[in-house]
Amino acid sequence: MRINKESFKSDFKRKLTTLYAESIRSASNFHKYYALASLVKDYSSEKWMNSNDYYSSQKKKQVYYFSMEFLIGRLLGSNLLNLGIRDLCREALAELDINLDELEELEHDAGLGNGGLGRLAACFLDSMASVGIAGHGCGIRYDYGLFEQKIVNGYQVEIPDNWLKNGNVWEVRREDKAVVVKFGGKVTPVLENDTLTFEHTDYEAVLAIPYDTPIVGYKNNTVNTLRLWSAETIDKDFDLDSFSKGEYTKAVEHKYSVQSISQVLYPDDTRIDGKILRLKQQYFFVSAGLQSILRTFRKTRKPITKLDEYIQIQINDTHPAVAVAELMRILVDEEQVSWDDAWRITTNVMSYTNHTILTEALEKWPIELFKKLLPRIFMIITEINERFCKKIYEKYNDLNLVHDMAIVCDGYVKMAFLAIVGSHSVNGVAKLHTQILKERELNNFYKFFPQKFNNKTNGITHRRWLLKSNPELSKLINKTIGDNWITEPIKLINLLAYSKDKDFQDKMYEIKQANKAEFAKYFYETHGINIDPNSIFDVQVKRLHAYKRQLLNVFNILDLYYRLKENPNLDIVPRTFFFGAKAAPGYYLAKQTIKLINTVADIIDKDQAVNNKIKVIFLENYSVSLAEKIIPCADISEQISTTTKEASGTGNMKLMMNGAITIATLDGANVEICDQVGEENIIIFGMKKDEVMELEKTKRYNSMDYYNSDPRIKRILDNLVNGSLGVSPSEFADIHKYLLANNDEFFVLKDFAAYLDAQNKIDELYRNQDKWREMSIVNIAHSGAFSSDNTIKKYARDIWRINQ
Structure with missing residues (x-):
């Protein structure tokens, strides 16, 4: 400029x-x-x-990334950087x-996402703009984020994340681009002049107002768009007649009902009204987005039958899967395209990214709820299902298989199945994850559609997670190998030549220590807690879920604490353990895990005999901006999920990019990190894929065996419920029950001994600073392979059919 x-x-x-x-x-x-x-x-x-x-x-092919989340973080610093x-x-x-x-600290993190799903979407938008792809985001402009997390007496307390209270300087309201989204009502087939149409009456009409945010590419004059939709009433915000009759609540209830659609990220869906709202949200932004895309396409004056040559839509997990049926509705009902042509166009336009093998993410909706809320969409899905089931039966002559693969079955509409059937591409997000999808979870679909399945390992934008977050390390890299890595991140591999260079090692170590000291200063100023910057910074920051096994981490800390109490002269390198995570409001076990972490932190903090050797810090209200502070400081990256349960992970990539050494199971993208850096530069422990799958298949795992055979486990679990942690014996009874009575679903106790051995190895390795620094440099050098620029280029080439 x-x-x-x-x-x-x-x-x-x-x-x-x-x-x-x-x-x-x-x-x-x-x-x-x-x-x-x-x-x-x-x-x-x-x-x-x-x-x-x-x-x-130029009539460029445009990509639209449909996602419930866009965890974009703060934009001021990144936009200045990219400009x-x-x-x-x-x-x-x-x-x-x-x-x-x-000034940058005054910007509120946008409340548009929760975890890795949303951060991936944000990284992908950055990369599409930076590599010059016409790629845009489509989602919801939430008035409130998931929640702002406060820790009160060790417990998570949720308060509203009012991220828009001071406005949002980056967005542009496009009232002239508004569209109408219809819910409920009655759909009647009408046959007129041998043409079948569908009349939709008595529906609830909601106005979708788009708010556009510029997505700035890195120094390339490309600026794409994140379009977020807000729900508003069409005409009557206020019912004056009801107000005049003294019915004050009724006077505004319709307005609030409509606005609730875009009010909060992930409303609690444990009750029926929450389920309805969640489904409304999904159809709302999908319908609005597709109507907007089609309106723009019509201006090209290209025939609608060529839509797939100019438009690609990526469905980010199952939340936007209803896009398959909505595009069919628009093509068949509004554009009068034949069913077969509409299906060809739809499947060529749509592609689906699966993010997990956990059943909770393979979303499904009760038929009666779905049919009542989206009557025409249900009719279309029923037709898609009938045609698909017919093909299954023709190919296999197996009614059991038809039942297992049906989109509408057993009282539910199965959204993952709809996304698979209605897309031309189905991708997993790590090599292992895709393999499991093909071999186990979606094996029937893989056999039926082998050409659709492919892998696209997740990536991260190195501009935010290295260039912006760790400026001093970036300057050192520029001085050492030049700055071409900023636009060609794979060139970070040139740092390998310096992995044993003593001068480079020392300079990198000085930067890491300065980052740690800066974070310690920040944390003392904001929380009044001292952190030793000379300790090992051991970091586990991610969404809190049982399969991510924060429990395994805290059990290791308890074991270390007990060993220090027994032997105050135990020779260990001082260690600070950092946790950052939000638990879903209705996820009781996760919230109790947060309480346990904070209880252990409090015990250690008050014990002067050990608090100079170990410390536990829970990072309240973990966010993108907080991640940018802690990740450049990390020495250890905790990636300890139960093997086969983490689809990919991206925190593992961000941490390795900043020189942290990964302690990991061979799960998700950890497998590919290990392949890149070599087993000597990562610390692997725990069960492998086949071992986990065998235990799950045979059901031979018995957590009580480990409780009875390992005195360390017995002591930890007994102390959860005997009051020795300074809380009521009932406080952690549910964690105790989950692990023993409910048989430890994610094999925490099975991997415990191996994890402790791996932690001891960390202590030994860190004492040999030449080796440690060499490992760190090797990790940074190989991290360019995990840039989202590379991932997006693969999506463009293999899925979206865009030539770069």
């Missing part, structure tokens, strides 16, 4: 005056932040317009006595 410091300062002052009629001296920091962000959006707006004009004039003006901005603001870091 043709901007220098003087022009930037002039633009910034003008923006501050225009927005607030304030001088730099009188403006608050928040007003300075808002003015700066507004200016940065201005700088990107012309590129945004030009990108859209170029896609339109290529972050250093200039920092220097110019410093001359105005303004600290850029302080």
Whole structure:
């Protein structure tokens, strides 16, 4: 961009005056932040317009990434970086006595996602823009995020994440692009002049208003769009007649009912009203998104039968799977395309990413609920199902197989099955995950559609997770191998030549220690807790779920604590264990695990005999911005899920990219990390895939055997329920029951001994700093293979059929 410091300062002052009629001296920091962000959006707006004009004039094939989540984090720093003006901005603001870091801290993380699913979507948007693909996001503009997590007396407490309370400077409301989404009502077939149509009456009409956010590519003049939909009433916000009669609640209840669709991420669906709202959300953004895409396509004046040559839609997990039926509805009912042609177009347009093998993610809806809320869509899915079941029977002559593969069966509409049948591509997100899908979970579909199944291992945007989050390490890498890795991340491999270089090792170690010291300073200022930056930073940050096995981690800490109590002179390298995770509000076991972590942290903190050797920190309200602080500090990356349960993981990639050594099971993308760095540069423990699958098949696992045979396990589990942790014996009774009476679903006790051995190996390795630093450099060098730029290029080539 043709901007220098003087022009930037002039633009910034003008923006501050225009927005607030304030001088730099009188403006608050928040007003300075808002003015700066507004200016940065201005700088990107012309590129945004030009990108859209170029896609339109050149009739470029466009990709739409449909996702319930987009965990985009803060945008000010990344947009400055991608525009290529972050250093200039920092220097110019410093001359105005303004600290850029302080302004960046004022931006609220967007409440648009929860975990890896949403962060992957955000990384993919960044990469599509940065490699020059016309790729856009489609989702929901939630008024409130999942929740803001507070820890009170060790318990998770959820409070509303009102991320929009101060507005969102990055978005543009496009009221002229609004569409209507219809729920409920009655659908009547009408035969007129030998043409069958469907009349939809008595429906609830909801207005979908799009809010667009620019997605800035890295120094390439490409700006794509994240379009998020907000639900509003069409005409009557306020029922004056009801109000006049004194029915005050009724006067506004319709408005609030409609607005609830886009009010909160993942409403509790344990009750029927929550299920209805969740399904409404999914159809709402899918229908709005598809209507918008078709409206834009019509302007090209290309025949609708060529839609698949210009449009690709990626379904991110099962949440948007209803897109298959909705596109069929639009093509058949509104565009009068024949069923066979509409099906060809739909399957060529749609592609589906499966993210897990856990049954909770293979979403299904009760037929009666689905049929009542989406009557025409249910009719279309029923037709798809009947035609598909007929093909199964014709091929196999097996009614049992028809039953097992039916989309509509046993009282449910099965969304994963709909996505598979209605797409031309079905991909897993790690080599092992895809293998399991093909061999076990979706084996019937793989045999029927072998050509559809493929693997696309997840990736992360190295610009946010290394270049932005770890600037000093990035500068060292630039000095050492040049900066081509920023646009060609695979070139990080050139760092291998320096893995044994003592000077490079020392400089990298100094940067890591400075990062740790900076985090310790930040944490003391915000929480009043001291952290030893010379300790090993052992980090497990991810969504809290039983299969991710935070319990295994905390049990190791308890065992280490007991050993230190028995032998205060036990020689260990001081260790700080970090946990960061949110538990779903209705997930009791996960919330009790948080309580256990904080209980153990409190016990250790109060015990002066050990608190100089070990410490436990729970990172409250873990978020993208907090991840950017802790990940550059990490020495150890905990990736300890039960093998076969984690689809891929992306935290493992972010941590290795910043030089952390991974302790892991051979699960998800850990397998590929191990393949890249070699077994000597990762610490592997625990059961392999075949062992886990055999135990699950034979049901020969008995957790009581481990309880009775390993005194360490017995002591830990007994202490959960005997009051020795300083809480009521009943406090952790459900964890105790889960592991013993319910037989330890994710084999925590089975892998316990191996995990402790691996932890001891870490302690030994860390003492040999030459070897440790070499391992760290090897991990950074190989991390370029996991850039989302590489992943997106594979999607473009193999799935979307876009030539780069």
